[in-house]
Amino acid sequence: MNRTRNNPIADDLVRPLFHTSVWFYGSAAVLATIVLCGAAAWAYQIWYGIGVAGINWPIFWGFYLTNFVFWIGISHAGTLISAILRLVNARWRRPVTRCAEVITVFALMIGAMFPLIHLGRPWLAFWLAPYPSAREIWPNFRSPLVWDFFAINTYLTGSVLFLLLPMIPDLALIRDRATGWRRFVYGTLALGWQGTTKQWHRLESGMQIMAIAIIPVAVSVHTIVAFDFSMATVPMWHSTIFGPYFVAGAIFSGIAALIIAMAALRRLLHLEAYLHPVHFENLGKLLLLMSLLWAYFVFAERLTVWYGNEPSEMAVFWATQAGDYAPLYWTMVVCNFVIPFPILTLRRLRTVTGCVVASFAVLIGMWLERFLIIIPSLSRKPLTYSWGSYSPQLVEIVLMVATFAAMILLYMLFSKFVPIISIWELKVGNQPHPPVETADDELAELWKARP
Amino acid sequence: MAYRWGMVVDLDRCTGCEACVTACHAENNLPTVGADEAARGRAMHWIRVERYWEGEFPDVRVKFRPVLCQQCGNAPCEAVCPTYASHQNEDGLNAQVYNRCIGTRYCGNACMYNVRFFNFFHPQWEKPLQLQLNPDVSLRESGVMEKCTFCVQRIKAAKSAAKAEDRAIADGSLQPACAQACPAGALVFGDLNDPESRVARLSASPRGSKLLEDLGAEPKITYLHRQGWHESNA
Amino acid sequence: MKAVYALYTDPDAAQQAVEALRGLGVKERDIVVMSSEPFEEYEFSHRDKATWLHWIAGAGGVTGMVAGYLLTFTTQQLWPLTTSGMPIVSTWPNTIIVFEMTMLGAILATAVSLLITASLPSRLSVLYDPAVTLGYILVGVNRPDEPLASRLDEALAGVPGGQVKTVA
Numbered sequence: 001m002n003r004t005r006n007n008p009i010a011d012d013l014v015r016p017l018f019h020t021s022v023w024f025y026g027s028a029a030v031l032a033t034i035v036l037c038g039a040a041a042w043a044y045q046i047w048y049g050i051g052v053a054g055i056n057w058p059i060f061w062g063f064y065l066t067n068f069v070f071w072i073g074i075s076h077a078g079t080l081i082s083a084i085l086r087l088v089n090a091r092w093r094r095p096v097t098r099c100a101e102v103i104t105v106f107a108l109m110i111g112a113m114f115p116l117i118h119l120g121r122p123w124l125a126f127w128l129a130p131y132p133s134a135r136e137i138w139p140n141f142r143s144p145l146v147w148d149f150f151a152i153n154t155y156l157t158g159s160v161l162f163l164l165l166p167m168i169p170d171l172a173l174i175r176d177r178a179t180g181w182r183r184f185v186y187g188t189l190a191l192g193w194q195g196t197t198k199q200w201h202r203l204e205s206g207m208q209i210m211a212i213a214i215i216p217v218a219v220s221v222h223t224i225v226a227f228d229f230s231m232a233t234v235p236m237w238h239s240t241i242f243g244p245y246f247v248a249g250a251i252f253s254g255i256a257a258l259i260i261a262m263a264a265l266r267r268l269l270h271l272e273a274y275l276h277p278v279h280f281e282n283l284g285k286l287l288l289l290m291s292l293l294w295a296y297f298v299f300a301e302r303l304t305v306w307y308g309n310e311p312s313e314m315a316v317f318w319a320t321q322a323g324d325y326a327p328l329y330w331t332m333v334v335c336n337f338v339i340p341f342p343i344l345t346l347r348r349l350r351t352v353t354g355c356v357v358a359s360f361a362v363l364i365g366m367w368l369e370r371f372l373i374i375i376p377s378l379s380r381k382p383l384t385y386s387w388g389s390y391s392p393q394l395v396e397i398v399l400m401v402a403t404f405a406a407m408i409l410l411y412m413l414f415s416k417f418v419p420i421i422s423i424w425e426l427k428v429g430n431q432p433h434p435p436v437e438t439a440d441d442e443l444a445e446l447w448k449a450r451p
Numbered sequence: 452m453a454y455r456w457g458m459v460v461d462l463d464r465c466t467g468c469e470a471c472v473t474a475c476h477a478e479n480n481l482p483t484v485g486a487d488e489a490a491r492g493r494a495m496h497w498i499r500v501e502r503y504w505e506g507e508f509p510d511v512r513v514k515f516r517p518v519l520c521q522q523c524g525n526a527p528c529e530a531v532c533p534t535y536a537s538h539q540n541e542d543g544l545n546a547q548v549y550n551r552c553i554g555t556r557y558c559g560n561a562c563m564y565n566v567r568f569f570n571f572f573h574p575q576w577e578k579p580l581q582l583q584l585n586p587d588v589s590l591r592e593s594g595v596m597e598k599c600t601f602c603v604q605r606i607k608a609a610k611s612a613a614k615a616e617d618r619a620i621a622d623g624s625l626q627p628a629c630a631q632a633c634p635a636g637a638l639v640f641g642d643l644n645d646p647e648s649r650v651a652r653l654s655a656s657p658r659g660s661k662l663l664e665d666l667g668a669e670p671k672i673t674y675l676h677r678q679g680w681h682e683s684n685a
Numbered sequence: 686m687k688a689v690y691a692l693y694t695d696p697d698a699a700q701q702a703v704e705a706l707r708g709l710g711v712k713e714r715d716i717v718v719m720s721s722e723p724f725e726e727y728e729f730s731h732r733d734k735a736t737w738l739h740w741i742a743g744a745g746g747v748t749g750m751v752a753g754y755l756l757t758f759t760t761q762q763l764w765p766l767t768t769s770g771m772p773i774v775s776t777w778p779n780t781i782i783v784f785e786m787t788m789l790g791a792i793l794a795t796a797v798s799l800l801i802t803a804s805l806p807s808r809l810s811v812l813y814d815p816a817v818t819l820g821y822i823l824v825g826v827n828r829p830d831e832p833l834a835s836r837l838d839e840a841l842a843g844v845p846g847g848q849v850k851t852v853a
Contacts, residue, residue, distance in 0.1 A: 010820075049593040050554070051571025056492030058565040060556035120554015120569065120594025127534050127553055130756055137551070138760035142771055142778045143533040145555055150785040158792045165796065168805070169818075173721065176815035191806035194813050199803040200723040201733040206799030209742045210792060217788045224781065232561040233527055233666055378560060382663055383518065385501035386565035388492050427722045427820075529768035539767040669770070 009274075009426055010173060013419040016269050017174065020416065031409040038402020041395045042117055050120055054393040058386050059378040063396035064118035067403060069246075069370040070253070071111030072152070072225050077254030078104030079159040080218035081286075083211035092282055095274045098422045099265060100258050101163040106410045107257070108156045110403045115148070117399060144227045151217070151224045158214045166207060168193045169424045222250040234377045235312040236305060245297040252290035252336075253366035256359035259283050261411065263356045265420055274421050277352055284355040287362065288344035295337050312382040319376045324389070328368050335365025454610075454620070455543040456601050457643035457671040458630070459653040460517055463678055464637035467500050467515035474632030478602060480588045482574035495568040497599040498629050514677070517638065519629065520545060520566045520599035521662060521670030528558035528567060536596070542606065543671065547598050554594040563663055564670075567598045601640070602627035622648040643671065688812045688852040689834065690717070690825025691841035696727050698846050699822040703729045705840040709833060711826055717812055719823040729824075736802065742795040749790020753783035811852050 045052050055062040078100035085093035116125050128149045130139050139146045172193035175186040193199065226246035229237040259280060266275040302321075305313050320329045340358035343349045379388050414420070475481065475498050484493050498519035505512045526545045529537045536551035537558045559567040573593040576584065584590070587604040591597050609625040622641050630638035641650030653659070659673040693699045699718065706716050713732060724730045757779035765773045800806075812825050829837055842849045 010818075049570075049572035051488070051493060051593075055556075056571075057494070057568060058559065059492070060559040060569060115555070118555075120552070120556065120596070121592075122553075124553040127551075130760070135551070137535055137764055137766075138756075140530070140533055140535045140766075140768065141757045141761065141782050142530040142768055142775050143557070144531060145533040145557060147778070147781045147785075149533075150782055154785045154789040154792070157789060161792060161796045165799065169721070173818040176818040191800075192809050193805065194809060195719045195721055195817050197718045197720075197730050198733045199805070200720070200730060202736060202738070202799050202803040204723055204725075205736055205738050206795055209738060209795045213742070213788055213791050213795065217785070217792075220781075220784065220788075228557075231531065232557075233563060234560060381565055382563055383501065383565060385499075385503070385516075385518075424722050428725075525770035527769060530771055532768070535766050535768070537768070539770075 010177075010423050012271070012273065013421050013423050013426075014174060014177065016415060017417065017419065018178075024412070024416070028409060028412060031405045031412070034405035035402050035409060038399050038406070041398040041402065045117075045395050046122060050118070052393060053396050054391050056388060056390065058381060058388050059375060059390040061118070061374055061378065062390050063371075063392045063400060064114045065374055066367070066371045067400055068111055068114035068118070069225055069374075070367050071107050071114065071403065072222060073246075073250035073253045073366060073370070074257045075104045075107035075111060075155075075159070075254065076218055076222060076247070076250035077107070077258040078102065079155075079162050079214050080104075080251065081255065081258070083162070083214045083218075086207070086211045087215075092279055094425045094428070095271075095421045096258070096262065096279055096283075097425065098163070098167070098418075099261055099420050101159065102411060102414050102420070103254070103257055103261055104159045105156070105163055106407055106414075108152065108159060109410075110407055112152050112156070113403070115145070144224065144231050147224045148228065151221045155214075155217050155221045158210070158217055162207075162210050162214055165203065165210070166422060166425065167418060168203070169195060170419050170422060173423060174419075219247055222247045225250075229373065229377075234381060235310075236316045236377045237373075239301065239304075241297065241301050241304075245301065248290060248293045248297055249366055249369060252287070252294050253363060255283055255287045255290060256362035256366070259287065259355050259359040260363070263352055265415065266352070269415065269420065271421065274426065280352045280355045281350055284344050284350045284358070287340065287355070287358060291337055291340045291344065291362070298333075312380070315380040315384075316376050319380055320372055325372060325376050329372055332365045332368040332372060335361040335368065337365075453541060453543075453644065454606075454642045455644040455671070456522065456606065457641065457650050457654065457673070458519075458522075458601075458627075459639040459650050459656075459659070459673045459675060461637045461639070461653075461675040462514070462516060463658075463675060464635040465500070465515045465517060466635055466637075467502065467513070468634065469500050470632045470634060471498050471517060471629035471638060472496055472500065474628040475599075477583070478585055478588070478628035479600070480584050480590055482570075482576065484572075488571075493571050495570075495597070497566070497568070497597075516674070517629075518564060518566060518662070519672070520601075521564055521668070521672045522599075522601065524669030524671065525667060527561040527563065527666075527668055531557040531561045533557075544601055544603065544606075545598070546603070547596060547600070549589060549591050549595050549597065552595045554596065556596060558596055563666055563668070567596055570595050570597065619645075622650075688810075688825060688827045689829060689837045689841065689849065690812055690814065690823050690852075691844070691847040691849045692814065692816050692821040692823055693844070693846055694821060695846055696720075696724050696822060698844050699724075699824050700727050700729050702824040702841055702844045702847060703732075705844060706824070706826065706837070709836055709840055711829070711833065711837070715826050715829070717810075717823070717825050717827055719813065719817045721818050721820050724822075738795065738798060738802070741798045742791045745794020746787045746791035748794070750783055750787040752790065753786030754779075756786070757782045814850070 053062065082093065082097040082100050116122050119125055128139055128146060168190055171186050171190040175183060175190045178186055223243035223246065226242035230239055230242035232238065262275050262279065265271055305317050319325050339361040343354045343358040375390050379390060479497060481495050481497060484495065498517055501516040501518050503514045505514060522543065522545050524543065526539065529539060529545065533555060534551045534553055536548045538546055540546040556569055559569060570591050570593050574590065605625060605627060609620050613620045622645060626640050630640045639650050639653055641648040643651050643654065645651060653675065654673040656675055658675040660676065661670045662674060691702060693702060703716060703718060718729050758774055761774050767773065810827065812827050814823055817823050824841065826837055838849050841847050
């Protein structure tokens with residue numbers, strides 16, 4: 001079998017770009033409709049005022065901020081994990097990187113929408129940007145929201161570049177295979193990539209630096225999201241543990257999202273030859289590690305509050321532990337620990353299906369965690385006369401559902417325009433002796449065929 | 452010398468009549484939101500009278516505590532605002548610049564006294580109520596935070612009048628609407644920088660304490676504790 | 686003759702072709718190798734000199750840091766507004782902005798210099814053959830000197846598996 005003329009890696013991975021099934025159009029139409037409903041909900045909210053949402057006095061932040069923290073957390077799947085794996089040179093990362101990095105870019109875009117959606121006057125959101133204005137006042141750099149603005153923009157810029165730069169060789173590959181408008185579009189996007197030794201060398205060393213730079217940025221992003229809460233003296237928000245706690249939670253939910261996305265790609269695009277059980281096995285172990293870390297952080301946080309026995313904090317503590325919010329709290333514990341722990345510990349259960357089940361539980365659990373951090377504290381501030389309660393309204397629910405639909409839709413569309421697995425990186429990965437367990441028949445044949 | 456406005460709330464005098472609340476609504480163009488919205492937590496009262504019950508029926512006692520913006524020196528609400536809408540002005544007041552507010556509502560979360568209010572909808576007045584709006588106070592639009600200003604419009608007017616006549620503002624000549632309306636004289640307003648002012652002397656009372664003082668926000672409102680009637684007779 | 690090149694399926698053959706060209710006295714910088722993957726374990730992929738990319742990234746970081754410093758520390762003094770009893774120039778929070786600007790500077794500098802030094806975007810050179818992205822390795826010489834040109838064909842064809850093509 002001649003590898004060069006009959007290139008199954010490229011053929012398999014490029015196929016989805018040229019062949020689209022009716023199912024794709026159908027589901028894209030359904031998802032787009034949901035996204036449009038979300039847009040309509042937002043327009044409705046802007047028109048009538050943000051009072052159509054469930055937020056009230058004194059719970060000024062609700063579902064929107066919960067979703068903000070959740071999506072920014074999901075964004076920690078891609079670039080961060082991909083950068084770490086790139087630096088430690090983990091060979092199994094190669095089919096995983098791009099589909100992970102895409103999650104980051106889209107989840108960040110969606111996450112960054114929520115602070116805008118939740119603004120009382122969203123049309124003035126650009127006042128957060130530092131530019132010399134007629135008002136002669138610059139943003140208040142002491143505000144955590146301005147830190148957010150800078151951190152998210154840096155991370156988004158970095159993640160987009162981190163995704164796009166290694167995509168150039170693959171775009172060139174499609175350029176050379178495409179005809180008509182595709183050839184023009186991909187030819188333009190490929191920037192005239194030729195694959196000279198110099199270009200490869202610059203790309204590799206540039207990506208190495210990007211990987212080093214993006215890791216501290218990713219950590220800073222979720223730390224600063226945590227600072228949005230921990231800078232306020234609100235009970236159970238004002239905690240030094242929040243930075244690392246949020247970062248760990250973000251990576252936790254990020255890996256879960258990645259596992260689900262990979263399983264979907266594997267099934268829908270028939271990529272069984274590239275996304276092996278061993279990838280799920282490895283990511284499952286990582287998910288297990290983060291589940292344990294999450295449990296550790298929650299225990300450390302809860303124990304400290306309980307032991308300190310400070311009245312205003314205890315009000316929030318008991319509201320979540322045994323009060324109004326207890327059902328949600330214990331669901332969270334079940335989803336984040338009780339379900340994933342046995343699945344991911346027992347080798348027999350750590351299959352593709354097992355990992356996906358655990359990941360869905362983790363996503364639900366981590367969403368609840370963000371909700372339980374924000375709402376109970378605001379509803380139980382020290383002056384008991386001003387305690388409150390919150391229930392989400394239809395707009396908030398529609399917008400939330402719409403963002404999930406938007407994520408799936410964007411991901412689907414991306415996988416239609418760019419190979420979701422990096423073709424050239426996969427080829428590189430095949431050069432050294434392959435570990436036996438990752439090889440299925442087709443790939444093994446390929447390696448044998450290598451000159 | 453700069454002014455530093457402060458207030459003393461004598462809990463012994465407060466009868467919980469809520470005249471202060473009404474006066475504040477009238478003076479500061481506070482919209483009423485209706486029963487349904489109020490039940491959903493959208494009511495706006497820059498000053499509120501908190502009621503706390505003590506004891507078991509029938510031996511129940513009610514305590515009243517008027518709570519308004521504490522005009523903190525180290526106000527937690529200020530630094531978190533990304534646009535400087537919330538900041539400390541030259542008289543030590545927590546100023547809220549409505550035009551600069553983009554509605555992140557972060558200040559409302561950071562405020563531990565929950566004395567910041569949000570315009571969830573565009574405020575409306577049923578005709579002919581719009582005719583009684585105070586022309587000295589700007590109306591706030593939907594999506595903007597607002598809070599007690601110590602009737603800053605009265606402070607500004609008094610300051611320019613005093614400056615025109617080249618004198619200081621006399622103690623007691625300037626009052627916010629709530630203090631003016633209080634029939635029991637429970638609210639005393641004045642300049643804390645003037646050691647002879649009533650508010651400065653009452654603030655030093657051994658009965659005085661600050662609300663949530665241990666948070667270190669340095670509130671400028673002093674609450675005078677209630678005393679048993681037998682003690683005061685003694 | 687504008688250019689001459691050969692396509693190989695085997696990286697070892699490509700390596701031999703590069704050495705054959707060197708044997709003819711073709712200058713190192715005139716030898717062009719194109720491939721669909723980096724082939725890091727072959728000598729021909731290491732002909733590029735060490736890059737200044739790390740230093741450029743560092744310089745970008747320093748630029749970002751200075752920009753962040755100026756942005757925060759000067760704008761706070763342009764219109765001093767007190768909040769929460771914090772100093773007008775608040776070093777602790779400003780550090781966060783300075784950090785983000787530093788990283789942004791480093792990332793942008795890396796990306797931009799990566800593109801510039803890899804001459805992207807550019808037009809495809811006459812040497813380029815779409816077979817490269819199919820998996821062939823292209824070894825060639827652009828605008829060879831006349832006396833040398835005729836011998837290049839033989840040298841490239843001398844390596845087994847080579848398909849020699851010339852661009853007129």
